[in-house]
Amino acid sequence: xxxxxxxxxxxxxxxxxxxxxxxxxxxxxxxxxxxxxxxxxxxxxxxxxxxxxxxxxxxxxxxxxxxxxxxxxxxxxxxxxxxxxxxxxxxxxxxxxxxxxxxxxxxxxxxxxxxxxxx
Amino acid sequence: xxxxxxxxxxxxxxxxxxxxxxxxxxxxxxxxxxxxxxxxxxxxxxxxxxxxxxxxxxxxxxxxxxxxxxxxxxxxxxxxxxxxxxxxxxxxxxxxxxxxxxxxxxxxxxxxxxxxxxxxxxxxxxxxxxxxxxxxxxxxxxxxxxxxxxxxxxxxxxxxxxxxxxxxxxxxxxxxxxxxxxxxxxxxxxxxxxxxxxxxxxxxxxxxxxxxxxxxxxxxxxx
Numbered sequence: 001x002x003x004x005x006x007x008x009x010x011x012x013x014x015x016x017x018x019x020x021x022x023x024x025x026x027x028x029x030x031x032x033x034x035x036x037x038x039x040x041x042x043x044x045x046x047x048x049x050x051x052x053x054x055x056x057x058x059x060x061x062x063x064x065x066x067x068x069x070x071x072x073x074x075x076x077x078x079x080x081x082x083x084x085x086x087x088x089x090x091x092x093x094x095x096x097x098x099x100x101x102x103x104x105x106x107x108x109x110x111x112x113x114x115x116x117x118x119x
Numbered sequence: 120x121x122x123x124x125x126x127x128x129x130x131x132x133x134x135x136x137x138x139x140x141x142x143x144x145x146x147x148x149x150x151x152x153x154x155x156x157x158x159x160x161x162x163x164x165x166x167x168x169x170x171x172x173x174x175x176x177x178x179x180x181x182x183x184x185x186x187x188x189x190x191x192x193x194x195x196x197x198x199x200x201x202x203x204x205x206x207x208x209x210x211x212x213x214x215x216x217x218x219x220x221x222x223x224x225x226x227x228x229x230x231x232x233x234x235x236x237x238x239x240x241x242x243x244x245x246x247x248x249x250x251x252x253x254x255x256x257x258x259x260x261x262x263x264x265x266x267x268x269x270x271x272x273x274x275x276x277x278x279x280x281x282x283x284x285x286x287x288x289x290x291x292x293x294x295x296x297x298x299x300x301x302x303x304x305x306x307x308x309x310x311x312x313x314x315x316x317x318x319x320x321x322x323x324x325x326x327x328x329x330x331x332x333x334x335x336x337x338x339x340x341x342x
Contacts, residue, residue, distance in 0.1 A: 002216050002247035009132050017128050027123055031132070038249045038276035086272045087308045088279075096311035100279075106250055108130045115121035 003040060006106070007047035011057055014111045018056065021113055028061040028112035034105035035069050035085050060112075069103030136251055140219040143254030147231065153337040154237045156253050158277060159261035160270070161243030164287040164320070166195045168261060169238055171320040173202035175330060176236060183236040186225050188217040190242060199240075205229070216247035219254055235337060245274040257336055263287045264297035268305055275309040283314050283332060290319040 010029060018026050029048075033039050041064055048062050069082040073090035079101050080090050089096045131137055147154045157165050169185060176183045184205040187195045196208035207225045209217060222239060231237070239255065241248045260281035262270050265288060271278045278284065284306050292299065299317065306315055314332070318325030 002250070005214070005218070006132055009135065013128070013130055013132065013134065017126055021126065036276045036279055038246045085275050088311055089308065096307060098311040106132045108128055108132050110125050110127045113124045113126060115123055
């Protein structure tokens with residue numbers, strides 16, 4: 001369950017950013033998770049709910065953008081998106097390539113600051 | 120009515136760990152210390168492999184040390200201490216992986232300049248340690264013949280971040296009907312071009328090749 005550690009890091013980072021902007025409630029968080037990053041989405045959602053409790057992120061929506069693997073194929077001289085994660089081979093010519101251009105992301109993309117409630 | 124505001128932040132989620140690990144790597148490398156992060160599933164034989172590595176290095180007068188991560192018990196540290204090398208146990212108490220801060224805290228009063236090599240035996244797990252940089256220069260993924268040839272395909276993320284792979288218990292290959300070529304092809308599919316060693320601490324197969332790899336990598340540090 002390393003997703004718990006990841007969720008805790010997300011909360012810490014998101015709070016750090018929101019403090020610079022009034023430290024209000026955070027209503028949504030968007031993450032970019034590469035397919036090679038070994039993160040289990042359900043575990044991450046569960047952990048996120050758990051660690052946001054009692055924080056300005058409580059109840060925040062968690063959006064997860066899954067990033068497919070992209071490799072550079074030296075034979076085709078082109079960047080190729082892969083359908084899976086078990087074979088880093090060009091889907092056009094079959095050449096194996098370790099030159100990974102995307103798919104390892106584990107990023108906090110954006111946070112949504114809730115509008116301040118009018119008294 | 121006010122609208123919610125979107126802040127584009129684009130930050131690595133594990134930024135704190137990554138930054139600390141980078142700083143640690145800089146320090147290790149400047150001291151001429153090659154740090155190796157060993158990852159595998161439980162039961163692959165990380166501890167036996169490490170014990171053999173430490174014993175051979177020490178027998179040649181090459182100073183090396185190890186920190187070993189486990190969820191509970193210090194059994195592995197006690198096994199490794201028999202090699203004569205300084206060993207520290209990190210007990211994670213439930214955490215499934217090591218993080219850079221835990222490693223740093225356990226190195227605090229060692230004079231790292233005394234060692235040529237430091238081995239970090241990660242918690243036995245093929246998923247969770249993947250994303251945590253521990254400041255290592257080399258990540259070694261181990262796979263035993265008893266686990267089957269398709270392990271790399273089941274856990275591509277971890278094999279993909281490794282610098283070198285070792286197949287352990289190769290002396291049992293026949294008994295386990297382990298197909299070396301398939302295993303190598305599977306490793307190559309998830310980490311094209313990675314060097315793969317076939318090893319056995321029982322027969323000594325591949326261990327000298329591993330020590331030669333370590334020496335080459337250490338020579339590249341240029342302290």
